[in-house]
Amino acid sequence: MSAYMLHLMRHGAPEVAGRMLGRTDDPATEAGIAACVARAEGIAAERIAASDLVRARVCAAAIGEPRGVSVEVDPRWRELDFGTWDGLSPAEIYPAELAAFYDDPDASPPPDGERWSALQDRVAKALTAMPPVSTLVVTHGGAIRAALAELCGFDRRQIWAFDLPYAALASLRIWPGPTRTVQIVGLAT
Template sequence: MEIYLIRHTKPAIAKGTCYGQTDLHLADSFPEEANIIKTKLTGQITSIQVFSSPLLRCSTLAKALFPTVSITEDPRLMELDFGNWEMLAWDDIPKIEITPWMEDFVQVPCPGGESYRQLYDRCVAFITELKKQQIEKAIIITHAGPIRAIHAYFNNIALKDSFSLKVDYGEVIKLGN
């Protein structure tokens, strides 16, 4: 199986804001960023299936990159659910809430949200389904959290260590073949 993981482009949100499953629009730089991604993919991808997080920042990019391809949106590809922290400035999250999560983000869920283990489990369920369907080539347009989780799964990396993978906006990562 050959998979191309693509992170959405820059969202229209103030730096330092906690967002995960909040549905955000993309920054004004979107057309230029999408064109850069297109150049990275040119000539490399044929006979593909395209999957996307249903959040606007991913589905908009998927439609721009693959206007003539049927795109399957799957909620398992959504970013981490930060629950009560969504749209708060990271600096405004009470220390009494964030400290336990920071000490064990793999197992401890965000208040009203989910843990990184829960995100990982849903991403692995998605990949397992692709394998059962014997999909040979897939493009997955998603977020940094799912990209790290899928990368950790394919490369047998401990979840606590998977954040060492830096994933920039618009980054394309190839896994497999």
């Protein structure tokens, strides 16, 4: 079967940047939306999908509308639920708890939040349901890391090594089939 491209883009900068924004539905700034549109220039995507959170949906719509491509909203691409940390800056979280989360986000999830394995499971389901056509997904940093772990086999320490600022773009070539092969062809930050 022929290869197809999968582009994973982090949404534009939200109005309240630098916080643990999981389920908090903070919108992207105008500059953040413009950064995503500029980053998507030159990407030939037959399909555009986005998280159901407004900061991702609006960026995806700004990319898709001038191309005549409608956005498929999929809540499986939503960010990790940070529980009681949601909306807090890292400085407002007890350092030992935050360090334990980054060391092992499955064994030490945010209080009342989602385990890493739950995020990875829903992202894996979204990937499995994808048709093998060139696709742009506008989503969140955690969901991109979960997709890279699923597609490339990165472990939890390796996924934190990727710098994924707002409007970052990871592009992968995927050969589908029983022994799926994935090649990372670009990481624009």
